[in-house]
Amino acid sequence: MTSRIFMFFAASLAVCAANIAIDSQVLHDVFGDYKRGPVGAESNVQASAVTPVPEGTLVDLDYWDADSFSPAPADYDKFDWTLTKRVAASSDQNFLLSPLGLKLALAILTEAATGVTQNELSSVLGFDLDRNLVRRKFANIIESLQKESPQYILNLGSRIYIGDNAQPRQRFAAIAQEFYKTELKTVDFHNPAVASKEINNWVSNITQGRIPTLVDEDDVANMVVLVLNTLYFKGSWRHQFAPNATKPGAFYVSPKIQKSIQFMNVNDKFYYTESAKYDAKILRMPYMANKYAMYIIVPNSLSGLPRVLNDLSDLRLELNNLREYQVDVTLPKFKFDYTSQLDGILRELGIRSAFDVTASFPGIARGQRLDERLMVSKVLQRSGIEVNELGSVAYSATEIALVNKFGEDTEANAEVVANKPFLFFIQDEATRQLLFTGRVADPSLADGAFKLS
Incomplete structure (x- = not known):
């Protein structure tokens, strides 16, 4: 019987009105049943304080106006643009990806890997050889995404669902919690109806209903581990379209x-x-x-x-x-959903061992026999975006499935x-x-x- 590990990233982005008086009927016409009110009422967030960083700049709510634009080095997000270019070349149609979502999911997977599997993942993703530098980088990214403000909502959650036939190593569990703020949770994959409902409810809650059904019963039946990252953003255009x-x-x-x-x-x-x-x-x-x-x-x-x-x-x-x-x-106003299966691209880019019998993921232990060990079988991302006068909505879900090696x-x-x-x-x-x-x-x-x- 084939067991599976799925790794998902679910993300949603919504942008709504600027803080000016807008007629309630206009809000309804643009957003439907949109309830105007303080953003904090939906997420209980508070404004974050201005925080100096070592370089002496300010990372605060208005830092753009306080400082000139200074883009990151060209190779800072090489993987992101390589992925974007490859998907764009596949057709001339609309597409939407969440590079950060995929990187977060793959980064956690890399922590569970060793040997060639880890080296290939790190090389393609552009990770430093020093694992502590990588961990601090993602810890800083997550900390930034979790900064709270009454002017936007950003819900970020990460979970690893563990079946009863797998046991994460303590070191892996500690790293996942400390640097990636990832919660480990036991679930009964032998009861796929209950497991899929629990997973979908969690994703739907964080993405505020934008991704109501990420997995179905067939997806989770006999699964071993599910690594899941969720992101939801809701904010406002600074310069609103009338x-x-x-x-x-x-x-x-x-x-x-x-x-x-x-x-x-x-x-x-x-x-x-x-x-x-x-x-x-x-x-x-x-x-x-x-x-x-x-x-x-x-x-x-x-x-x-x-x-x-x-x-x-x-x-x-x-x-x-x-x-x-x-x-x-x-x-233009636009709205579309998009689904991309990315395992083929990752293989082309050089992540091969993870999809093969040579895969090594000892951080997620299931057993020592060859037929009990794990490899990646599928990487799937579901996403969508809506842009209108008051803002935009975007959401995505990345699934990485691992199976037994075999004004x-x-x-x-x-x-x-x-x-x-x-x-x-x-x-x-x-x-x-x-x-x-x-x-x-x-x-x-x-x-x-x-x-x-």
Whole structure:
């Protein structure tokens, strides 16, 4: 009988209205049953204090305004962009990934690995050879994501569900708890109806219903271990699109195909640059509190996005050119779900032993016999995003399965019109971690999928 270990990442991002008076009917029209009220009422969060960091800068709610933009080194998120580029190359449709979600899940898996399995994971992910440096890095990322504010919600949770036929090593359990804030919880996988319900309830609760069903009974039947990370973000555009300014316009899916789409508009101060390298416009759109931001890369030509995607490794360098301008922004409303099976890509990138009989995961012990040891069988991420006048919603779930080895009215200085396929990413500004990367190829499409076996 085949036993399985699944490793998931579930994430959800929602962005709602800025803190200005908005008619309740407008809120209902845009968000449906959206209940206006203090964000703290949903998550019991409090505003975080301004905290100095060793370099003397301030990581606080308004640090962007207090300091100039300083992007991370180009190789800081090499894996994230490599993954994005590979999925983007698979088709010309919409896609959405959570690079951070996958890295968090794989980082915990790496802690359970040894030998070639661990070396391949660390190499492809770009981890330092010093495990303590890696642990501190992720501990700092998680600490940053858990900073609380009344202007946004970010729920972050991590669990490892352990079946009764597996026993985690104490050292692995301690590392998971200390550095990755990961809770170990026993579950009866021999009762898949109960196990799947418990798992789905936990994910749905943290993602506030955005991912109500992550696993089904067949997924968890005879499972050994499930590693699960969940993330939910809800905030507000700092510069809100006025709902009454939204109007239909043409979106050019290709030079020969155009569709009528609802476009939003805002004219305000944004960090912006015209990139000669990519022949594209790059725009930074912050959320309230300036801790998180969405970046939009819109090519100047209708068929220019491949030029951007083919050389993503230099995108961070281009961000050095961002300067504050009065920008007139026209952005389509869009909403879509996306499912990607990523084990094939990870194999191509060099993570091979983890999927083979040579896999070594002694941190999650099931037994010493060859037929009792474990290997990765599947990596799946489910995600989705919605962007409208008041903000956006995004969510994702990454599953890694292991089996037995066998508003200002001012004339604009610049204009960004996203009426053609464009790239976007959402990041934590304090750590420069990519929460989401994606492409809008057709705002009218509601779902998509990618699989490379």
